[in-house]
Amino acid sequence: MAKSTKKLIKKTTANQLITLGMVVAVYIVVQIMIAAGVMSSLMQGLLVPMCTYSIVAIGLNLCVGYLGELSIGHAGFMCVGAFSGAFCTKLLAGTISNHVVLFLAALLVGTAMAALSGFLVGIPVLRLRGDYLAIVTLAFGEIIKNIINVLYIAKDTDGFHFAISDGNSIRLSEEGVWLINGAKGITKIPHLSSFTAGVILILLFLIVVYNLVNSRSGRAIMAIRDNRIAAESVGINITKFKLMAFTISAAIAGAGGVLYAHNLSTVTATPANFGYNMSIMILVFVVLGGIGSFRGSIIAAVLLTLLPEVLRGLSDYRMLIYSIVLIAVMLFNWAPKCIEFRQKVMARLKKNAGKEEA
Amino acid sequence: MKKAVSVLLTAALAATCFVGCGDSSGNSGTDDNGGSSVNSGSDANAANDNDGGSTADGLAFKIGGIGPTTGDAAIYGSAVMNAAQIAVDEINAAGGINGYQIDYKFEDDQSDAEKSINAYNSLKDWGMQILMGTVTTTPCVAVVDKTLEDGMFQITPSASSTDVIGGGNVFQACFTDPNQGTASAQYIVDHSLATKVAIIYDSSSVYSSGIEATFVQEAEAKGLEIVAEEAFTADSKTDFSTQLQKAQSAGADLVFLPIYYAEASIILTQANSMGYEPTFFGVDGMDGILGVENFDTSLAEGVMLLTPFAADAQDDLTKAFVSTYQEKYGDIPNQFAADAYDAIYTIKAVVEAANATPDMSVSELGTALSGAMTQISVDGLTGEGMTWQESGEVSKAPKAVVIKDGAYTAM
DSSP states (O other): OHHHHHHHHHHHHHHHHHHHHHHHHHHHHHHHHHHHTOSOHHHHHHHHHHHHHHHHHHHHHIIIIISOOOOSOHHHHHHHHHHHHHHHHHHHTTTOOOHHHHHHHHHHHHHHHHHHHHHHHHHHHTTSOSTHHHHHHHHHHHHHHHHHHTEEEEEETTEEEEEESOGGGOOOOTTOEEEEEGGGOBOOOOOOOOHHHHHHHHHHHHHHHHHHHTSHHHHHHHHHHHOHHHHHHTTOOHHHHHHHHHHHHHHHHHHHHHHHHTTSSOBOOOHHHHSHHHHHHHHHHHHHHOTTOHHHHHHHHHHHHHHHHHGGGGGGGHHHHHHHHHHHHHHHHHOHHHHHHHHHHHHHHHHHHHHHHO | OHHHHHHHHHHHHHHHHHHHHHHHHHHHHHHHHHHTHHHHTOHHHHHHTTTSOSSTTOOEEEEEEEEOSSSTTHHHHHHHHHHHHHHHHHHHHTTOBTTBEEEEEEEEOTTOHHHHHHHHHHHHHHTOOEEEEOSSHHHHHHHHHHHHHHTOEEEESSOOOTTTOOSSSEEESSOOHHHHHHHHHHHHHHTTOOSEEEEEEETTOHHHHHHHHHHHHHHHHHTOEEEEEEEEOTTSOSOOHHHHHHHHHTTOSEEEEOSOHHHHHHHHHHHHHTTOOOEEEEOGGGTTGGGOTTOOGGGGTTOEEEESOOTTOOSHHHHHHHHHHHHHHSSOOOHHHHHHHHHHHHHHHHHHHHTOOTTSOHHHHHHHHHHHHTTOOEEETTEEEEEEOTTSOEEOOOEEEEEETTEEEEO
16 A cells, blocks of 8 residues: 555656656757757747747646636636736836846845735735636726726836826926736737746746645645535635636746736737636636646647647638638547547557567 | 547648638739739839849848738738838839839737737848837837837837837927827817817827827916816727716816827717717817718718818828829728828838948948938928927928818818
8 A cells, every 4th residue: 555655656746757857858848949040030930929828828727727716807817917027127127127136136126026916916806716716807807908908107307107097197307107008908028038937937837836736725725625514624715726727826826927028029918818708718728728737738828829820821711611620639638428538549659568568 | 539530630630721811812912012013013023023033143131021910000010011012013113222112011019019029030130220119109219229229220100108109210200299288278279179179088198188288388478268178098088978078067167188089089979968069179089080980971061170181181292192092992091091101201211311321231221311411401291391309209281170071181
């Protein structure tokens, strides 16, 4: 008995190491390809978005797969991270010249703000039973977008200027700069994101979530997911652990947002980039990759970010093909017949391999 | 099991079928881009299909275009894509630029900053030397960052924010947003169209809120009274009765709509059903309102808009352009199309002025063209004697257009 438990732990650890190793291997291959000059500009441009969506998918998978709560507002947390991070960069750009320090500061602020908003949203909602989190996070995502669209913050020699909805009331002096300009969002953000930074963040968050999931707290979180009443009866503080998982999930999404904002020189809160559709998109990454599987989330995020761009040659038909591929992958992953078929194939392969060994 | 296999096979068949369709149509799409010249029957263009076999040394200027051909703003992107194609065909038929043909390719960005960067990178892989784009503002701000990095010469037909320009290598073929706001206010005051003005604008759009801000400033300076300033956002653009009621109860006799035509058409319909009949005054985004499906165009009678282009202007250039466009694509070109057409001819003018050749590197070409840009003057569809400042801003005179008998008529 003791032996088998030991083996089991080893297996999960090995599994986690494989995931980390895969990320590192892909990173090395990509770097070699860039150095050899065989990677197209399109692919190079897609590297950071792939990292961004992988990170957010990891965050959401923690929430959906381990906490067992549906969140359809992760784009909202990404938005909070993106704007607070970019705001911080704009503010500090004049005083800190080192890009790494500047990015770390933005990352800290963005992640902390997203964590804070996740915490605040979680306090009332996570006490409830049922699917209220889905509804509230959906609302949160929409509210954040609209708040940012009416927020005007500027800085000039007289200090800071704030306005809500009435941007015209701010009269800036000559050298004044807009930090957040309503619907125009934040512009002229220094380009600080890089593939290396993205990969480091992915590795960092993978280590964080793996450690969390396999810790005492992680087991408590999964116990709540599996049976709330049983968990409560053994003295687990339900709200505390739920809040903990959800806040970490939001924080990771926020970090993804910081990476997103510093990859583009402009960030605006439009439905296309931080709206409901984006939240669903991230959920699709998680579901397609396999709920509870962080490796799957990363693979799904990378493939699905890549797919519409690879299909560019098909011009306007690519969105059609894209959706068909989505359905096909979904069926392949989850249709009972498909699973049966895959198992049969796997069994046959194993049998053959076994015969050869013998 | 058999069933599963048959389903799989059917799916595979269907998929290949779709891929087949997609491929062929994709190709025909690029053919449209590369040289629909086959239709026009000029052999100089037909040769251009095979990547510049038309010139002795096989060189061609590679001009890329970026804009939304799918999604909400597709009508603008498609107009730009088509009109630029017409200009490219004409230039190629007339012997190209400095004797070199133009290769032209257009990529979709769905009006999203991230996708726009992808489109840009994809065009770069194709070998783009000059960028005509992007069509919408927010993606343009992101792409400008990249062209600056690469030193690529860029001219945008319609991204009108001031955030776009200033890099030195980016030029606009359209008015800047502040310019539009100021010009609108000035026009209203100069022609004493109204005393009390209401504004309905999209606070979540860079374009709309940009124009609104400068309109308000100029109106204040000119003593125009603004009685209502009502905003909506991209999430709430289906019902405008509240905003219209506020404008009506404030007694506004002119409603300024610095918004796109899709929302404007709803506003006109709703104003009509509540019996409110002020003068509606729009800017260039209003252009295209007559093409909205299921919209009663008689409601747009008397709507004024400030736009540099009127499709029924009587000069030869406009007439020729409109008839070619109609023949090829079936609708009346809007102002975005005209700006794109002018942008391509501006590229021609500036390349000739700089005496540039296609074998120059992207950044050499960028430096040469940006330097020559301030020295040229272009007569186009959207203005005569258009000149450019070093910042990238264009100077040309705005024209006001009124919708009369279901057509845009110059005022």
